[in-house]
Amino acid sequence: MDFRSQSIGPSGLGSLAADALLVVVVGDHAPDTLDAPLAALITDAVAQGDFAFKAGRSLYVHRPAGMKAGRLVLAAASAATPKAFKAAVSAGLGPLKALGAKHLVVACVGAPLTAGHADALVAAVGDAVYLYTHTKPSAPAPSKLAKVTLACARDEAAGLQKGLARAAAVHAGVTLARECANRPGNYATPTYLAEQALALGKTFGFKVQAFDRKAVEKIGMGSFLSVAQGSDEPLRFIVMQYQGGAKNDAPVVLVGKGITFDTGGISLKPGGEMDEMKFDMGGAASVLGAMRAIGQLKPKVNVVALIPACENMPSGRAVKPGDVVTSLSGQTIEILNTDAEGRLILCDALTYAERFKPRAVVDIATLTGACVIALGHVHSGLFTAxxxxxxxxxxxxxxxxxxxxxxxxxxxxxxxxxxNFADVANVGGRPGGAITAAMFLKRFAAKYRWAHLDIAGTAWKGGAAKGATGRPVALLTHFVLSQAR
Structure with missing residues (x-):
């Protein structure tokens, strides 16, 4: 997708020859500066009750009189914020998705634009045009939209173009994360995740290693190995290194949970909606997506990505409730519930992160249903001291x-x-389950600045809209960019 900005005043929108024009209106009236055909159209639409200056309202007009654009959509925004702008753009894109427009111009009237609006535009377009097709040959034809232009004032153009370039890289990372997470567990295996990492390394010049079981045994990751031992699918421990800063600069380390399918192990999950446990590698997918964006943007900062990847399966070899395993840190862990496996693979990766002498470590995991109960599907849970x-x-x-x-x-x-039988148990009681999970991880991150993101409520959607969201690629990318020197 080609995203760019163009200096076009409100009075020039009617002369645009794009396939489609989406006009976001902020406020309770159309600005006086609009060109006459567009202003007249809005006035008439409001008078007829077809459009209103209320958030969520939109109107599609085919071949609008006096305008060169073949398709026009009006969308009302509740405020001038990027969040409100994104909601309005999303509403306006609804009637355009299935049409033949290849070039869309988006304009915002009634408020100035900032770099945040560029992020909002790209995110809205990305959500609208994304279509999973890998295992669905019968999927509808993808959107023909190939170019999106953000109309802006002359003094906004340079900043918006920079913002669009950054947002386009994030969009590419989000798309990669969604593609990885949406693939079924028999496609998105630990080996597949390693292949994606190696491909990124080849494209962007990362150093990538993908350790197998024998190598992980040699490293001493007993906790990670205990989760993987019940599956026939080979595990992988993926290490990616991006060198954007000086050689001796301490890196930012991103650690992504890569459980490519989670049955719960011997502590078997209920059958209903278990198919969604293919999304349990959402943390790993988001780390791959963030590294994709970082590779494109090339910030001046060093970044290391660590992904422990395996399945959690029940079998005669599977770890049992009550078993005690020894982690890479030397701490022993009593496994009271084999369905609390994400923390068992992450803790060894967090210990492994010590060797990089990091400036900060952030782990990302679809870790607990308790976080979904606490925060729903709006915010990811952030834990750090x-x-x-x-x-x-x-x-x-x-x-x-x-x-x-x-x-x-x-x-x-x-x-x-x-x-009573180990240094720590892998679960506490039900109360505060997301917090006790974070407290478990904290034990293994004492030697550096550390944060944990629980994305169990934000990494995917269920129901009719079932599918990966690509979160929190945008958060991670903006965080890494903020750490650049």
């Missing part, structure tokens, strides 16, 4: 329209993880 790191991640989420909400990490929450 570092106020500066929390502020940076929250700001990155706001900038990328990919928000998070900070959750507590008080020491008292660790009480439920005590074990």
């Amino acid at each position: 570092d106020d500066t790191l929390a502020a940076d991640l929250l700001a990155a989420g706001d900038a990328g329209l990919d928000t998070a909400w900070r959750m507590p990490l008080d020491d008292e929450y660790a009480e439920g993880l005590k074990s």
Whole structure:
């Protein structure tokens, strides 16, 4: 998709020869500066009750009189914010998705544009045109839309073009994350994730390693191995290194949970909606997507990505409730519930991260249903004891329209993880389940600045709209960019 900005005043919108024109109107009236045919059309549509200056309202007009664009959509925005602009663009794109427009011009009248509006535009277009087809030959034909131009004032053009370039890279990363997560578990295996990482390395010059079981045994990742031992599918531990800063600069480390299918193991999940457990590698997918965006944008910062990838399956070899395993850190873990497996693979990756002497480590995981109960599907859960790191991640989420909400990490929450037979149990009780999961991970991240993102409620949607969202690629990319020197 080609995204670009163009200096076009409100009075020139009627002369645009694009296939389609989407006009977002902010406020409770059409500006006086609009050219006459467009202003007259809006006035008449409001008078006839076909359009109103209320959020969510839109109107499609085919071959509008006095205008060169063959298709016109009006969409009302509730405010001038990027979030409101994105909602309006999304509503306006609805009637255009199935049509033949190849070039769309988007204009916002009644408010100035910022770089945040560029992120909003690209995210809205990306959501509208994305179509999963890999295992669905009968899927409808993809959108023909190939070029999107953001009309703007002359003094806004340079900033918006920079914002569009950044947003386009994020969009490519989000698309990769969605493609990886949407593939069924018999397609998106640990080996497949390693292949995606190696392909990114070849394209963008990353150093990539994909360790097999023998190598992981040699490293000493006993906790990770315990989860993988019940599956016939080979595990992979993926290490990606992007060198954008000075050689000795401490890197940012991203750690993505890569459970490519989660049955719960011996603690078997209920059958209903278990198919959605193919999305349990959403953390790994988002890390791959963020690295895709980073490779395109080339920020001056060093980044390491770590992805422990395996299946969690029941078998005669599978780990059992009550088993005790030894993690890479040397700490022993009593596995009370084999369905709390994500933290078992992440803890060894967090210990492995120590060797990079990182400036900060962020792990990303579809970790707990408890986080979905706490935050629903709006915000990802953010856990960290570092106020500066929390502020940076929250700001990155706001900038990328990919928000998070900070959750507590008080020491008292660790009480439920005590074990009579090991250094720590892998689960506590039901109360505060997302927090106790984070407290478990915190034990293995004591030697550096660390944050945990629980994306169980945001990495995918269920129901009729079932599919991966690509979150939190935007948050991670904006965070990494904020760390560049």
